[in-house]
Amino acid sequence: MKNKYIVLFIFPLSLLVLFLLPAKSEYTRGADEKGFIGAETCKECHETQYESYAKSVHSRKAIKGPAAQDACETCHGPGAAHVEKGGGRGVDIFTFDKGVDPEARSARCLTCHERTPGMDLWDLGVHKRNDVSCDSCHDLHVGGRQKPREPEVCFDCHKDIKIDANKRSHHPILEGKIRCSSCHAPHGSLSKYMVKADDSRELCFKCHADKRGPYVWEHAPVEEDCQSCHEVHGSSHGRLLTERIPQLCQNCHDWSRHPGTPYDSTASFTSRFECLRCHSAIHGSNSPQGGGLRFVR
Amino acid sequence: MRRLLLILLALPIAAPSMGFAEVGGEVNVGLRANDFDEESARFDEYRDMSDGLFGSADVLMNDETYFLGASVENPFLDDQYYDLRGGVFGAFKGEVFYDELTHNLSYDALSPATGIGSDTLVVPSPVPAVSAWTPFDYDVEVKTLGADITVDTQNPFYFKVSADQQRKEGVMPYGLFDSGTFMLALPVDYTTYTTMVEAGYRSKETTAVFNAGYSDFDNDNDLLTLRVGSVVEEYSMPADNYAYNLGGRLTQRLPMESLLALKAAFSQNVSEADFGKFLTSTSPTADEDFDGDIRYIRGSAVLTSQWSKMLDTRLFYNYIDRDNQSENITVVTEGEVRRNHLLEYDKHQAGLDANYRLNKVNKLTGGYEFTGTDRTRDDADTTYDNLLFGEVKNTAIDWMMAKFRLEYLNRSSDTDYEPEDLEGDGLIRAFFTPFDYASKDRYKGKLSFDFTPMEKLAMAVSYALEYDDYDASMFGLQEDFRHEIYTDVNARLPAKIQLNGFAGYEYTESDFESRRYNPGGADPTLPTTSTNFNWSEEFDYDFFVFGGNLKVPVLARLELVASADYQIIDGNIDFARSAAAGAPLGTVTEADDYYKTRAGMKGIYKLDDHWSATLGYGYEKSNLDDWRYDNFTYRSGTVYLSGAGLDRDYEVHQVYLITSYRF
Numbered sequence: 001m002k003n004k005y006i007v008l009f010i011f012p013l014s015l016l017v018l019f020l021l022p023a024k025s026e027y028t029r030g031a032d033e034k035g036f037i038g039a040e041t042c043k044e045c046h047e048t049q050y051e052s053y054a055k056s057v058h059s060r061k062a063i064k065g066p067a068a069q070d071a072c073e074t075c076h077g078p079g080a081a082h083v084e085k086g087g088g089r090g091v092d093i094f095t096f097d098k099g100v101d102p103e104a105r106s107a108r109c110l111t112c113h114e115r116t117p118g119m120d121l122w123d124l125g126v127h128k129r130n131d132v133s134c135d136s137c138h139d140l141h142v143g144g145r146q147k148p149r150e151p152e153v154c155f156d157c158h159k160d161i162k163i164d165a166n167k168r169s170h171h172p173i174l175e176g177k178i179r180c181s182s183c184h185a186p187h188g189s190l191s192k193y194m195v196k197a198d199d200s201r202e203l204c205f206k207c208h209a210d211k212r213g214p215y216v217w218e219h220a221p222v223e224e225d226c227q228s229c230h231e232v233h234g235s236s237h238g239r240l241l242t243e244r245i246p247q248l249c250q251n252c253h254d255w256s257r258h259p260g261t262p263y264d265s266t267a268s269f270t271s272r273f274e275c276l277r278c279h280s281a282i283h284g285s286n287s288p289q290g291g292g293l294r295f296v297r
Numbered sequence: 298m299r300r301l302l303l304i305l306l307a308l309p310i311a312a313p314s315m316g317f318a319e320v321g322g323e324v325n326v327g328l329r330a331n332d333f334d335e336e337s338a339r340f341d342e343y344r345d346m347s348d349g350l351f352g353s354a355d356v357l358m359n360d361e362t363y364f365l366g367a368s369v370e371n372p373f374l375d376d377q378y379y380d381l382r383g384g385v386f387g388a389f390k391g392e393v394f395y396d397e398l399t400h401n402l403s404y405d406a407l408s409p410a411t412g413i414g415s416d417t418l419v420v421p422s423p424v425p426a427v428s429a430w431t432p433f434d435y436d437v438e439v440k441t442l443g444a445d446i447t448v449d450t451q452n453p454f455y456f457k458v459s460a461d462q463q464r465k466e467g468v469m470p471y472g473l474f475d476s477g478t479f480m481l482a483l484p485v486d487y488t489t490y491t492t493m494v495e496a497g498y499r500s501k502e503t504t505a506v507f508n509a510g511y512s513d514f515d516n517d518n519d520l521l522t523l524r525v526g527s528v529v530e531e532y533s534m535p536a537d538n539y540a541y542n543l544g545g546r547l548t549q550r551l552p553m554e555s556l557l558a559l560k561a562a563f564s565q566n567v568s569e570a571d572f573g574k575f576l577t578s579t580s581p582t583a584d585e586d587f588d589g590d591i592r593y594i595r596g597s598a599v600l601t602s603q604w605s606k607m608l609d610t611r612l613f614y615n616y617i618d619r620d621n622q623s624e625n626i627t628v629v630t631e632g633e634v635r636r637n638h639l640l641e642y643d644k645h646q647a648g649l650d651a652n653y654r655l656n657k658v659n660k661l662t663g664g665y666e667f668t669g670t671d672r673t674r675d676d677a678d679t680t681y682d683n684l685l686f687g688e689v690k691n692t693a694i695d696w697m698m699a700k701f702r703l704e705y706l707n708r709s710s711d712t713d714y715e716p717e718d719l720e721g722d723g724l725i726r727a728f729f730t731p732f733d734y735a736s737k738d739r740y741k742g743k744l745s746f747d748f749t750p751m752e753k754l755a756m757a758v759s760y761a762l763e764y765d766d767y768d769a770s771m772f773g774l775q776e777d778f779r780h781e782i783y784t785d786v787n788a789r790l791p792a793k794i795q796l797n798g799f800a801g802y803e804y805t806e807s808d809f810e811s812r813r814y815n816p817g818g819a820d821p822t823l824p825t826t827s828t829n830f831n832w833s834e835e836f837d838y839d840f841f842v843f844g845g846n847l848k849v850p851v852l853a854r855l856e857l858v859a860s861a862d863y864q865i866i867d868g869n870i871d872f873a874r875s876a877a878a879g880a881p882l883g884t885v886t887e888a889d890d891y892y893k894t895r896a897g898m899k900g901i902y903k904l905d906d907h908w909s910a911t912l913g914y915g916y917e918k919s920n921l922d923d924w925r926y927d928n929f930t931y932r933s934g935t936v937y938l939s940g941a942g943l944d945r946d947y948e949v950h951q952v953y954l955i956t957s958y959r960f
Binding site for chain 2 (some may be wrong): 055058060061062063064065098099115116117120121123124129131159160162163166167168172175176177185190198199202205206207209210211212213214215216217218220221223224225228236237238243244247250251252253254255256257260262264265266269270272273274276277278279280281283285286287288289290291292293296297
């Protein structure tokens with residue numbers, strides 16, 4: 001078993017050496033770019049913004065970012081005309097205000113970040129197609145980590161998910177143990193709901209590998225889509241189920257005797273305790289006995 | 298773990314000598330006390346809220362080239378978290394983390410069995426009185442140790458690798474069927490190892506990415522044994538398994554600002570169940586093993602194009618093929634020969650959508666999507682989904698954005714049998730259709746508004762309606778309704794007062810028809826009797842939630858924060874059947890009925906730019922009522938319950954004091 005993991009690490013480590021080849025800077029300013037005034041001039045009026053920039057990763061000269069280019073004007077464009085007109089919000093300067101075309105705002109960021117791993121899928125993602133721009137989530141004028149605060153930033157738009165995550169049965173999103181980005185690729189993906197896996201079922205198995213099987217006795221909906229029975233963010237029913245039991249099970253199962261029996265308020269106490277009281281191996285069974293077929297072994 | 302903690306604590310001290318020009322961070326140390334009027338695992342389901350010390354620390358150091366950071370949350374508690382991260386700007390970054398998650402499911406359960414937590418549960422015969430049962434808690438601890446590295450220099454290549462080990466330990470509620478029905482405990486002793494690698498090449502026009510992953514799941518217990526007196530029963534457990542995937546994608550920029558993305562992936566999932574370990578099993582006799590082997594092939598192609606400044610389109614195709622190479626097992630049980638069914642399916646999905654900017658303030662979106670699924674499943678052989686949608690977005694008023702979306706889905710399904718070939722109990726399949734494969738029409742509409750009438754005021758309101766009509770199903774779900782209304786407000790008032798609020802209402806209703814019958818009575822046209830009858834139910838839920846918080850700076854250095862939220866769900870299930878079947882069925886008026894309220898008040902006093910102190914009080918109360926818990930009894934006839942979920946209500950008062958230092 002240990003040898004298996006050693007092999008798994010040798011391959012990546014050998015690739016690591018390959019990728020540590022010397023870097024080559026590719027940036028050169030275009031000949032037609034005029035009117036640059038320098039960060040010190042910007043700072044005279046925008047000291048707070050400058051100070052936050054100076055603390056951020058964007059100010060590091062080691063990256064091919066603003067510090068290695070034109071500082072503030074790398075993102076906001078040349079500022080000479082803005083200064084000549086005495087400043088003012090949006091006066092001859094590019095701003096990341098709400099009224100500015102989101103695609104234009106993102107385009108500024110993508111000038112450098114289009115080659116950030118994963119950003120090649122930005123054009124395919126739901127966010128871009130719904131006019132979400134980079135600055136909708138990222139606040140660049142802060143020091144330290146510039147990753148968005150999760151889940152708060154996501155909940156600003158995804159109000160239905162915020163409600164779900166607050167429900168009685170939920171994944172530990174509010175408790176900070178699962179981040180939205182643990183499961184979703186916000187910059188784009190080829191998968192539905194931009195999940196970080198080939199499909200949502202594969203995503204679930206990242207934490208719930210015990211449900212993966214393969215089983216001798218398969219429960220068909222489990223093998224096709226976990227969301228046939230489970231909500232992903234939160235539910236008013238136990239175990240993140242889409243419906244209360246027995247209603248959920250009876251939505252698919254009718255047969256002689258108990259599967260088709262109405263469990264109304266006159267049902268005996270022993271009849272109340274859920275299908276799973278006996279059919280506990282509901283995700284699949286490996287029992288060699290026939291009970292496995294009905295997920296009771 | 299302690300070593301990691303020591304390294305972490307040493308970081309701020311060592312920072313200057315390590316040459317980091319900038320050091321920043323925050324340390325919080327808190328003390329809290331809880332007073333429980335009623336206690337439940339639901340209060341600390343995913344968190345350790347023990348009395349005593351708690352805290353967190355975060356430090357980030359950097360200079361022009363390097364950065365190094367560390368975080369600690371709730372050290373020594375059951376939800377502790379540590380991470381250490383660092384790297385070289387523009388070249389390399391890495392992280393090592395350790396995370397503990399506690400999942401408390403239910404406290405103070407009772408068991409007539411000894412050995413809870415092990416793979417052998419022993420119940421004396423006769424089963425002793427409840428007063429002699431042993432108390433225990435249902436909970437699972439999840440401990441994850443992991444690391445990831447990204448190498449991304451400014452050459453065309455990048456490389457990522459991550460690995461983690463997740464260990465789960467505890468017990469979960471599990472029903473076992475022996476010479477009685479027992480709600481006992483499934484031992485959870487799982488370990489999952491996961492490794493993922495991604496290597497990419499990118500140029501201005503092209504990106505090519507190769508990725509691979511491997512996941513290995515080990516269960517310390519192969520099977521669960523229940524002994525009741527001299528009767529021994531054995532139950533299968535989640536089997537050891539592994540899965541790997543290999544894949545790649547290519548994105549290519551094309552003329553007309555188009556982007557073509559292609560993806561292909563292969564994955565395999567393998568497990569082996571050793572039947573030889575089932576000592577009480579008499580079948581199957583020929584083969585000691587089950588060889589599980591499922592393979593998936595997936596492919597995707599997407600083409601996005603910007604035809605003009607006004608029009609962009611997306612054309613896509615996705616394919617998945619599940620090839621089940623697992624072994625067929627034959628068993629003889631209850632006088633019948635049974636063979637496991639190996640599910641296979643392939644799914645094709647294709648679609649086109651377009652965005653058209655009618656003018657500066659109006660945007661139209663529309664699209665069509667087809668999904669066809671072909672399964673080796675006789676009651677759901679094929680499913681064809683045709684989805685149409687359209688959306689209009691308007692920003693004509695500076696301070697308002699309005700959006701209206703309509704969606705229509707038509708699903709048609711087919712079975713792999715002819716109704717006239719069905720007989721016996723199986724005849725019901727000619728009339729009953731599982732809901733998730735049933736033919737249906739679905740209509741969805743959503744209207745939403747975002748308002749920003751002032752720079753410091755933002756509001757949003759949305760309404761959504763969904764209606765599913767299963768008109769081809771005689772039995773099964775007939776109709777589904779869902780209404781959702783959400784609203785929220787964020788305001789920054791004068792004197793630096795901040796107000797945030799939200800509210801939501803959801804209503805769901807489902808109509809369902811079914812048949813109760815004894816063997817031989819599946820035909821719904823047979824005369825109604827007390828054991829053979831058609832019945833219906835209507836279940837509906839009202840869910841309401843609201844909450845908010847208010848921040849008020851009362852003094853130059855003192856800020857008060859008040860917060861509260863409340864949610865309630867009221868479920869109701871009405872039943873009906875013909876009078877010839879017997880007395881009217883009784884309405885279940887408590888169906889997952891639940892409410893939860895939280896309120897809190899805290900004062901934050903800033904001593905200076907570095908130090909602050911927070912004194913707070915929190916109140917939380919939760920209550921769940923469901924008919925199945927009414928007149929609960931641990932034993933009834935040969936049914937023996939543990940009381941899992943019985944501790945569903947709690948009421949807690951909490952006070953806390955936190956000292957924070959920012960640097």
